[in-house]
Amino acid sequence: MTEAIKKDLDDPNNYKQKRKPSSSFNSRSEYLDHELTIVNFNRWGRYLPFRDYSIEVEDWVPAIAATIGKVVMVTAMVAAFASQFGLSAAFVAENVRYELLIAGALFVILFSAFLNPNANLAGTHGPMIPLIPLIALSGGHPLALGIMVGVFGLMLSFSKGGSKLVNLTGVGVRAGLLIYLGAVGLIGQIGKLTAWAEAGNIGSVAFVTIFITVIVYAYLARIKKRWLAIPLCSALAGIVAFAMGAEFSFSTTPGLPHFSPTYWWGENTGWQMGWPNLGHFVAVMPFAILAVAMWSPDFLGHRVFQELNYPSKAKKALMNVDDTMTVASIRQIVGSILGGGNLSSSWGTYMIPAAIAKRPIPGGALLTGILCILAAIIGYPMDLAMWEPVLRTALIVGVFLPLLEAGMQMIQDSDDAQSAGICIFSSAFVNPVFGWALTMLLDNLGVIGNVKRAQTLTWTDKLIIPLAAFIICVGALAAVGQLPGIPALL
DSSP states (O other), X not given: OOHHHHHHHHOTTHXXXXXXXGGGSSSHHHHHHHHHHHOOOOSSSOOXXXXXXXXXXXXXXXXXXXXXXXXXXXXXXXXHHHHHHTOOHHHHHHXXXXXHHIIIIIIIIIXXXXXXXXSOOBOXXXXXXXXXXXXXXXXXXXXXXXXXXXXXXXXXXXXTHHHHHHHTSOHHHHHHHHHHHHHHHHHHHHHHHHHHHHHTTOHHHHHHHHHHHHHHHHHHHHTTOGGGHHHHHHHHHHHHXXXXXXXXXXXXXXXXXXXXXXXHTOSSSTTSSOSOOHHHHHHHHHHHHHHHHTHHHHHHHHHHHHHHHSOTTOGGGSOOHHHHHHHHHHHHHHHHHHTOOOOOOBOHHHHHHHHHTTOOHHHHHHHHHHHHHHHHHHOHHHHHHXXXXXXXXXXXXXXXXXXXXXHHHHOOSHHHHHHHHHHHHHHHHSOHHHHHHHHHHHHHHTSSSOHHHHHXXXXXXXXXXXXXXXXXXXXXXXXXXXXXXXXXXX
């Protein structure tokens, strides 16, 4: 490589030099593809909007979806903790407000928009929510859990274990994982919306809302405007539900939460648990290992979504798995010490809509951070984002339906279908972590899937790393009682 070319690649103004107005392209899609191919992100650095990346109207789509998803997921997680520790609904609302400010001001804007545009936003670890009662029963402490998750996450990211596991996951395994997550999530959201409508004696609202969502989503897919699905379908769902008699009112008034960690971790304030001791850290260790073990398949799905929707030359715009783990780990440790109740993971309700909209990470990240801060301060948007028709519709069209489509799109031959089928089967048998670890091991050994691919792998990649991942995942699942029919070992 000549010095002139190297200097050009290292030039921070490289993006501005290569940028062209959208009017010079035949279509909006061509313009967005061009934008993805000319960004010059080199992981950690100092990046500025309009110098190193643009902010387009499409960036509002993942920003809105991410804000809705953040309010919903953090509320679900904090409420799960609160119900176990006897804390009030007022505590939940204040802690969610606090988490929105922590996420928006300290991490989304600072890291993904300015310091590392290759790191996806640090979101909420949804699969851990059902395990919170077990964590409380075992004597766990939210701060101890958060610190341990962050420490184990940093160990995985610094060893580059996350990206290694992603690279060792074959196409069929990826497809099966996406299909399972998409199908189960889709069925679950429809079931929750239906149950909500029936509980309010307005069962027809669920049918009409979902029916309209299907028609609108199909039309948007036909005209290649799926990136509009979240704001349009969510708005229509809310309007239709309200017009049909569903009750809605604003209740979260403007305000700010407490900012002192001593308040949140006081004996009689905040969590009312005090600071954790050594026993608390021992109690949460297997849950922390399991949480980090769940990261790799989660992060994999988000990276795959970019690969499917971005042009092949957009290498600099792709999410870096190890850097995302680093940011999620730091966010976890800092957020927990400050007093937040969130458990971090890659932010799916941001990445999936961003990939569909063909946008790199930082522009929408900046908007997401701003929206999270505004939602926390104003309060009322939190009520709207958590209203069942808006919430369920946003998750259906923004996360689970695209996951299902992407998984089906990846299956190219019978070998891929075989690996995908086994992954779906084993995921349904236990959970997606078990399904991913087992199928990756079998796929890399050549027992299932593409035998020629398995023959090209070294024994380290073929057996040692996949087997170690399987043992760690199964061990963590067994320790916390997540293997069917087997009591918890700890």
